[in-house]
Amino acid sequence: MALPAPRGPLSQLLTEHLSAEPHELPSPPELLGEWSLSGSSPPVEDPRAAAEGPLVGEDLHLVLYIAYELHYRGFEGVDERWEWEPSLLRLRLGLERAFEAALRAEVGSTAFAPGEDMESRLRRGIAADEGPSIAEHAARRASLTELRELLVHRSAYQLKEADPHSFALPRLSGRPKAALVEIQADEYGSGEAERIHAALYARAMEALDLDSRYGAYLDLIPGVTLATVNLMSLLGLHRRLRGAALGHLALTEMTSSDANRAYASGLRRLGLGAQATDFFDEHVEADAVHDAIAVHDMAGAFATDEPALAEDVVFGALALLAVERRFAEHLLGAWERGACSLLAPIVAREAASV
Numbered sequence: 001m002a003l004p005a006p007r008g009p010l011s012q013l014l015t016e017h018l019s020a021e022p023h024e025l026p027s028p029p030e031l032l033g034e035w036s037l038s039g040s041s042p043p044v045e046d047p048r049a050a051a052e053g054p055l056v057g058e059d060l061h062l063v064l065y066i067a068y069e070l071h072y073r074g075f076e077g078v079d080e081r082w083e084w085e086p087s088l089l090r091l092r093l094g095l096e097r098a099f100e101a102a103l104r105a106e107v108g109s110t111a112f113a114p115g116e117d118m119e120s121r122l123r124r125g126i127a128a129d130e131g132p133s134i135a136e137h138a139a140r141r142a143s144l145t146e147l148r149e150l151l152v153h154r155s156a157y158q159l160k161e162a163d164p165h166s167f168a169l170p171r172l173s174g175r176p177k178a179a180l181v182e183i184q185a186d187e188y189g190s191g192e193a194e195r196i197h198a199a200l201y202a203r204a205m206e207a208l209d210l211d212s213r214y215g216a217y218l219d220l221i222p223g224v225t226l227a228t229v230n231l232m233s234l235l236g237l238h239r240r241l242r243g244a245a246l247g248h249l250a251l252t253e254m255t256s257s258d259a260n261r262a263y264a265s266g267l268r269r270l271g272l273g274a275q276a277t278d279f280f281d282e283h284v285e286a287d288a289v290h291d292a293i294a295v296h297d298m299a300g301a302f303a304t305d306e307p308a309l310a311e312d313v314v315f316g317a318l319a320l321l322a323v324e325r326r327f328a329e330h331l332l333g334a335w336e337r338g339a340c341s342l343l344a345p346i347v348a349r350e351a352a353s354v
Contacts, residue, residue, distance in 0.1 A: 001215030003075045008059025018078045025087035054102035060095055061223035061230055067092040068233040096234055106322045110314040118300040125318050131325030132332050135262035142266050148208050149341050152217045153225045158201040159214050162187035167236035168245045179298035183290050200279035207276035220342040224330045228323045235316055243309035246299045247316030253294040260284050
C-alpha cells in the first residue's frame, strides 16, 4: 500500500518525513499547536476544515491511521523502523489524547445501575442509541452505487477485521482470553485460509467490481470512516484500554448478526449472488454464536476478574456506538442529498488509475 495523499498540515508533514529514513520528527507542540489540549483542529485551506475535530477530522484521523498502520502492514517505501520511532509515537500520543477525550465526552456516563450485570448494561446502551440504520437502508432502498460505496468505506476495517482485537490476547488470562481466542479463530477461518473473513470480504468487493487490494481506496475514505478503524487500533494497542477493547468487540458481536442479514438481503435484492453475500451470510451465523461468548465468557468474565475495569468495557462499547452513529449519519446524509459519501466517486478513482 502506498502512502496516501495528505489532507492537511499534519499529514503533509508526516508523509514527507516518512519517505526518508527514521529520524526525529518536529516536536508535537510544533505540529499540534493547541489541538491535543483543546480538541480543535489547526486551520487548513480545505473547505472540509469547518467539520474537522477529534471525532471526524480528516487530517487527524489520516495521521492516526498512518501511524497505526505501521503496526499492521506498513507502506511501500516506508522504512519499517518508523514503527517504534519515539518522536512519531509522541505525535501519535497527542492525537490519541484528543480523540479519546472527545470520545469520553461524547459517551458520557459508563456507570452501572444497582444490580445491573454486563449484558444488561450493554443492551441498555444499544437501546439508548438513536443513530440511523445503514443496514435497514441497505436492505430496502440502497442502490448498487451506494452499496459499492459502503463496501469501500468498510474495506478499511474489514480487510484487517480481527487484527486490532487480537492485540488484546497477551493482556488477558483465563476465561476472557479463551473466549477471545474462540471468537478470533472463527474470524481467521478456523484454519482455512480461504475462509478468513477478510478474504471473504475481498471476494465480496470483487463481486461488485471493486479493487480488493488492502488499502486500495484509502485516498477515498473520509475521516469519519477512518475514526471507526482508529478506535479499534487505539483500544487494541494500549494495555490500559484492554477492557474497552473487549467491550468494543462484545458490542460488535451483539449487533452484527442482524446487520449482516440486512446487507445480504440488500445485495440479493439487487441480483447479486453468493460471492457477494458469502461474507455477510457467514457473519449472520457466526456472530449469533459469538454474541453469548463475547458478552458472558469474555466481557462479563473480564469484569468479574477485574471489577475496577468494568466501566472501561462499557466505554469501549459506547464509543463504538458513537463513531458508528456519526458514520451512519454521514453516509445516509450524503445519499439523501444524492451525493457521493466518499471523498471522490469510485469511478473517478478507477479512471484516474488507468
